[in-house]
Amino acid sequence: MTVHVTKAFASDFDGTLLFDGWFKTGLLGTGRLISQDVEAIRAFRDGGGLFGICTGRALAGVTEVIGGAFGLDFCITVSGALVVDGKGVAIESHVLARDLCQGLVGRYVTPGVLAYLQGRSFFFLGESNDPMVTPIASLDELSEDVHSISFGFEDAECAAQCAASIEEEYGDVVSAFLNVRSVDVVPVGCSKGQGVRCVRRHFGVGAIGGIGDSFNDLPLLREADVAYALDFAPKQVQDEADVVVPSVAQALSDLAAR
Numbered sequence: 001m002t003v004h005v006t007k008a009f010a011s012d013f014d015g016t017l018l019f020d021g022w023f024k025t026g027l028l029g030t031g032r033l034i035s036q037d038v039e040a041i042r043a044f045r046d047g048g049g050l051f052g053i054c055t056g057r058a059l060a061g062v063t064e065v066i067g068g069a070f071g072l073d074f075c076i077t078v079s080g081a082l083v084v085d086g087k088g089v090a091i092e093s094h095v096l097a098r099d100l101c102q103g104l105v106g107r108y109v110t111p112g113v114l115a116y117l118q119g120r121s122f123f124f125l126g127e128s129n130d131p132m133v134t135p136i137a138s139l140d141e142l143s144e145d146v147h148s149i150s151f152g153f154e155d156a157e158c159a160a161q162c163a164a165s166i167e168e169e170y171g172d173v174v175s176a177f178l179n180v181r182s183v184d185v186v187p188v189g190c191s192k193g194q195g196v197r198c199v200r201r202h203f204g205v206g207a208i209g210g211i212g213d214s215f216n217d218l219p220l221l222r223e224a225d226v227a228y229a230l231d232f233a234p235k236q237v238q239d240e241a242d243v244v245v246p247s248v249a250q251a252l253s254d255l256a257a258r
Helices: 035-046 059-066 096-110 156-170 191-201 217-222 237-238 248-257
Strands: 003-011 052-053 074-077 084-087 090-093 116-117 122-124 135-136 148-152 175-179 183-188 205-212 226-230 243-245
Touching: 003 191, 003 248, 035 052, 052 191, 052 205, 059 074, 059 148, 074 191, 074 248, 084 191, 090 122, 090 191, 096 116, 096 148, 096 156, 135 248, 156 175, 175 217, 191 205, 191 217, 205 217, 205 248, 217 226, 226 248, 243 248
Parallel strands: 003 052, 003 205, 052 074, 122 135, 205 226, 226 243
Antiparallel strands: 074 084, 084 090, 116 122, 116 148, 148 183, 175 183
16 A cells, blocks of 8 residues: 655665765775764654665665664665565565676676675675675576676776676666766666656655765656755766755755755
């Protein structure tokens, strides 16, 4: 049954709510939440608003980091390929075919390139000391459906070239989202914006606020009724926002007052 609420807020995770995370250290379990943001999330939910994460991460990479810091009403994971409610029940799910995954990995994993395969949890192609990922030697070892593949590069230029190449060669079946030095690959049609539309339909939300800090957040900002960008985001991202803010806490305060 659809529950009608007035406002909801979808926040990007890495670099927006979680800082010094895996994109800098290579370890998913690292990073910190800002106490003012956590308090603002709790207050927003206490006031009747819905709060959720909108990320390229797998679900486990969000819930295990958040722990009991605050509750979630929804989570748009792996760039919209898997959307779940606050209990982790799937609202919408899209899967990458296994042979397609094999082709992408074979084409783009070269020396120096990291590959994460994401379902509800993280799998790393190779050896890893990260307790939040399961290392695998090949895709034959995967124990669950793959919703997304993320490739990590040593520099932004290589990441941008990979994203363009994937769109050119596989654009009829996948979408590739650039995130500074990484590329998130999901089934075609999936995006953070599509995930927001799913949440809007499921919960009957009147107005949705969305916040991000990077290029892969543009679909989220474009779909949100009120789009927020952090003040250190690239200019193109700030230009797409309705409001530029220094924190998630400030964005939540602004949306609550509207």
